[in-house]
Amino acid sequence: MDERTLTEERIVTAALLVIGDEILSGRTKDENIGAVAEHLTNIGIRLQEVRVVADDEDEIVSAVNALRSRYTYVFTTGGIGPTHDDITADSIGKAFGVSVGIDARAEKLLRDYYTGRGLEVTAARLRMARAPAGAELIDNTLSVAPGFRIGNVFVMAGVPSVMRAMLASVTPMLETGAKLLSITIPVDRPESEIADIFSKHQQRYRDVAMGSYPQLRNGRPVSDLVLRCSNPQRLNEAAETLKAALNL
Incomplete structure (x- = not known):
């Protein structure tokens, strides 16, 4: 295999935008970044950027x-x-240049859910039925209030359990690419002792992403070398030749 094979494969990319003052203040510890990254990797989508905004x-x-x-x-x-501080729907509508209002489909879901439990359908609860014009709803199998999709943007809840339910709901809508496989090689030596060998190996296998992650094991500096590639044969070859170069 040469480097052209990697570029010929369908690569599907993604970004995650985490929204909330509570994340930036440290009041709420984000659990969604890792969950989204792992899920997308497993289905063949490469998460390439994460941003957090107020x-x-x-x-x-x-x-x-x-x-x-x-x-x-x-x-x-x-x-x-x-x-009142839940302004994502309005912001997404502004980004796409469309109006935002109560979505009749979402309103029915919420009215049925609350009245079925003997609860009042308040104006605050109906805020969760707001979506940009033309948006497609994202099912929420936990608490009914839906997310929505407009264009290539998927808007999901911040509550981790609800986010995961929505992420499962949107998965069938997604085009996926070649899954990125990985191999981890533990090396009982610090990075500084293997850096030259590792760098030369990366030059030899430009189509295999390689990263070094320093660790402390039993109080000693060691390294975990992680190789990633969508082609299993190429990945295995790179891993085996690296082990040989390191006398492992």
């Missing part, structure tokens, strides 16, 4: 427009709840 319309609009023009897909988390 609950600020201009910042959200700017980030969404930058990311959606750069990547195959953009996923957002946060800001679609019932309170």
